[in-house]
Amino acid sequence: MIGASLGALVSHWRRQPGQFATLILGLALATALWTGVQAINAEARSSYAAAANALGGSAEEFVRPGGAFTTEDFVTLRRAGWRVSPVLEGWLPAERGRVRLIGLDPLTAPPGTGAADVAIETPLEFLTGAGQILAAPPTAARLGSGQGAPVVAVDGLAPGLAFADIGIAGRLLGRSGEIDRMVLHPEQVTGLAKPSGLVSGLERQRPATAEDLARLTDSFHLNLTAFGFLSFAVALFIVHGAIGLAFEQRRVVFRTLRTLGLPVRLLVILLLLELLAIAVVAGGLGVGLGYLIAAALLPDVAATLRGLYGATVEGTLTIAPLWWGLGFAIAILGTGVAAAGALWKVARLPLLAPARPRAWARGSATTMRAQLASSAVLGAAALVAGLTGGGLVAGFVLLGALLLAAALALPAILAGVLSLGARFARRPLAEWFWADTRQQLPGLSLALMALLLALSANIGVGTMVSSFRLTFLGWLDQRLAAELYVSAEDARQAAALLDHLDGRVTALPIWGVDADIEGAPGEVYSVADHTTYRETWPLLSALPGGWDRVAAGEAAMINEQLARREGLVPGDEVALPGGALTIAGVYSDYGNPLAQALVSPATFVVRFPDADRTDFGLRVAPEDADALRRALTEEVGIDPGRIVDQEALKAVSRQVFERTFAVTGALNVLTLAVAGFAILTSLLTLANMRLPGLAPVWALGLTRARLAGVELLRAVLLAALTALAALPVGLLLAWVLLAVINVEAFGWRLPMHLFPGQWAALFALSLLAAALAALWPARRLARRPAADLIKVFAHER
Amino acid sequence: MTETDLPLALESVTKTFAGPDGPLPVLSGVSLALGAGETLALTGESGSGKSTLLHLAAGLETPDSGAVLIDGADIAALDDAGRAAIRRERLAIVFQQFNLIPSLDVAANVAFQARLAGRHDPDWTARLLERLGLADQARKYPEVLSGGQQQRVAIARALAPRPGLVLADEPTGNLDEDTGDRVLDLMLELVAEANAALLLVTHSSRLAERAGARAHLSHGVLA
Amino acid sequence: MNAKPVLFLALGVVMALSGPARPQGFAGLGQNADGFALPAPDPVFRFPEDHGSHPDFRIEWWYLTANLWDAEGRAYGAQWTLFRNALAPEGGTGWDTPQIWMGHAGLTTETDHYAAERFARGGIGTAGVVAEPFEAWIDDWQMTGPWLSDITVTARGADFAYRLDARSTRPFVPQGAGGYSVKSPDGQASYYYSQPFYEVTGTLTLPQGEVAVTGTAWLDREWSSQPLSEDQTGWDWFALTLPGDEKLMAFRVRREAGADYIVGTWIAADGTPSPFDPGDIAATPLATTDVGGGAVPTTWRLEIPARNLDITVAAVNARAWMDTSISYWEGPVTFEGSHAGYGYLEMTGYE
């Protein structure tokens, strides 16, 4: 019985290969987008873990806040019995973002230090002479040659990191004899002398863990996850539609089977089995697709994470078996969610209910009312989340509720508009057009909801990115006011530089140091008392005479993210190494995840005597910039690579910016594509069911071509209405992104700008998408043999 | 009135379909003429080609050879748009089922073709509805009507534009005998009133007797 | 796996006899001998200079083993070793100095065995040897004294520590042919002298507490540049104290094919050495103990017919396994038979 029943059920798909393909593809797409995003996140997380464990995952380390240790400090501790290993860190220039260099001592490195195990196999090459830089193959490829030491690709090293002997690293980074931190061997002898008594300024701390890195980049990953989820939801609309229709069309079969004695439980089980098989097939396809998506997007994501957060991630994807499993799980889960309603109906199907696929497509006013009610509830939830909730999660709840509410309200809104259209129609064909469009609405509404989601997301994200870009570029202009930026090799060259300029050209010191601000990692910069800052620095708020107070050494300027995070306003105090300072002002500092403070050069020198003071911004008339650059190279002997002009610096900043949003853009396009696919499949599915509606009109004297034109128009009209509805939703979304999510995720609030040109383009694009999606069914209709239409009048369909 | 100006004339019409076991000749040299106000009942066994003949007469299909003339115009010489125009303006069809446009209510359905043809006469339409006992159903949608009601709507719609030719393919085939008889009577009455020509396809000789003339289709030829 | 062992395969003569398991290690590092000084026959040692390090030789060690007893007569053994391995024949200061140091400390009781290990770079000061006043150190482990005949030796690991004062009034004893010790029939050799006559007092720190001990110690100084033949699979080294304060050193180099190479030195109580030729000594394992992943012979029969010596040597604690990056067996022994006494046994290449 089971075999025969299953055969009868499955035969449906043989007769409806298009529907089957829709189902599989929809499910595969849902799985693909979701798993793709998850794969990217997983890859990044594993990179963080690898980076955190690059030194054996040491439990503790010694640091000297605000300064470095010397080799002698290390020897002192070792000779006192402390099993410590020195680490010196810095950055190496590389293609598509810098690479973090870890200088280590392979002989004392804690167990589990992968790089040390490799290094020790060729000790002579690694420790002496030019040394070696070890890196995972993709990182090694980015480093290329010309690093001052040969780069050796080694499988299994933490991606995005480079390793060299500490002596070699000292030379490469220009910091010979320095040690940033000393990691402790997990096994220590007890009863040793207190280390802080042996080496001044020494503090013991837990090193950065994978969680620390993950926390910093959490907002970014949450963004990706939200997008993945959105795409998943959009694609599930397709699946839901396909499954619902297939079940409805098979009601006759269900009824017959049950009449023939198949228990309803067994029927449901068989259907579950069928769905499981479909989910597994689609899941496999989806995971494969997801891999491709992830592999295509990861290079940009990695570049963003490196550029924006200094995280060490490479653009190559490694697949974990767990990830495959999760892909299948999400496919099965998605199928379950999409099919739950249909299955429930089957379980409660009265034996004599007639098959009414058209009724299914038409839906009912009740459904619409229910949708409207859920929409209201979700809207209220969004309002509550927006008003009361703080934090990123509340922000995303707000976003999700908002989008879903809008999607659920869409059919009712469209129905209203179409009724209005019908009221104003005068000609019979027009009347029929409006009435028929309205009747088709429920069948298309899932696809239209998907389109609404995709379009709103597009408008919202587009507005956010464009607002950000506009603000960012303006801000760059303010921030990069100097014409030339010079980085001298050492103090001696810096002195020679100032000597050469001799006051003829203003040199603004740009001295910075990594330091704890309000107890969290941040950076402190010096800022000269100069009109450049007074006139152009992008201040959001300031005390009167703020710059004077900074110049007097009694105050500091802080960046927006620090002010928001700690709830600081001008006039408050900010805790800095060497004592708190009054906050003179708050400035915007986009693209920087760290807290930052500006102090006067005098204050800087006193508080950070060891910091490098070799970087300067030079104010020079733009036409003299080239001459000055030549003079600095030829007369002061500064390497041309150490002089950057404003334009080049801006170009680099813009590049980082564009990369940051490249992924968002790509996902945006994908989501839109999925929505387009949803429309196409819905139209195709409906095309067959529409014949009984179209055949009488044809018989009454309309050509097939004309009918096809009307069908095309109908799709375009619905898309147009949906796009119009998407506009306010998208703008609301943009506002949430700019005013809620960005503040929570990055710590800065951006002004919102409107881009009607973008909307027009998107509007045109969605019309085009709908027209393209409708074109195929319409063409099929136009070319349909008359016999197909005639059959309508002769057979029960 | 010459023969070519007759509402409907078929001259040696042949039609062959591609069947699963090779070509399937359905009509082989069928000729008939139907003048204004005339009614012709076409009978024949199931599968004998009655519907095919009617579809040809309606311009829904074209003959393989021979000519189908509607008001003297050869439908084979027309393009799709021309045939559509003829369907719109010259004739009306009533099928066994699925005659109605599901998205329009009864009134709109009835008026639809007349308005398409630009010959909407509200008084005549109202009278038709009245005569067919549909006055109370005007605002209802087809799906809630019974089979007999649906067929009456289809007849009203067919007659609303006052067509010169009415083609009906087993219009009462889906109805029980009593209802079928009543609907058919109404139709004959109204067709006569409109002075239209009627080609009525049926396999019931009882119904065929009510028509002015009878023709029997067998083995592709009329008897 | 920790990769440090691979590096220290270069230690060659004694430690690196883990042999065929890592032939590339031998080949790769061994053939890198270019530029290293080579031992030559008939050396003339100059003290105290030769107690210091010889950076132009590839490998070198300061190797002290001590047999100790507490007041109750319980036996203990202590080992303190500093190995130097040169990547290139250069000394100097700074991170890029091609000298690498390794320290091993062992402490054996009748029931337990403790081991610790340290690594260090030459050139920066975490390890080194100065001839006068004598000081050898790695991290906080030290062997210091005014001179090498009067030293204080300290080491500590996570669960043990010791401090030994060792003094000798008798001369350093050249091994092999006047300090030129041949290691194989192929002719590989090292410079090798010993101080087998230390009198020791000291304190051991065990998890149970401190133990005051007295006893004797034996220091080996050896340096060379030559890798061993590839077919040598390990070695067994005996340093024994005979009745009448005479000393016996014997080592057996095991070979994959062919006869083992066994030589040694009989040292009179005044320090006069009498070297043996291959064939003079026979060493036969009698019983093994499964420890550290292999069966290690912990009871031996040692025969020197020319000296009427026929003894059975047995470990004080058969589980004296040094579980360091290169692992080996090293611990105190006692013997009886024609002669009775005590000493130290080292066996490599059994893991």
Ligand SMILES: Nc1ncnc2c1ncn2[C@@H]1O[C@H](COP(=O)(O)OP(=O)(O)OP(=O)(O)O)[C@@H](O)[C@H]1O
């Ligand atoms: N589009 C088509 N393709 C192939 N064969 C067709 C097609 N339409 C009709 N036929 C065949 O032509 C023959 C005549 O069909 P038609 O529908 O005209 O018969 P009918 O006389 O109307 O029968 P009934 O009384 O059952 O309605 C039948 O054998 C039918 O199978």
Ligand SMILES: [Mg+2]
């Ligand atoms: Mg028929």
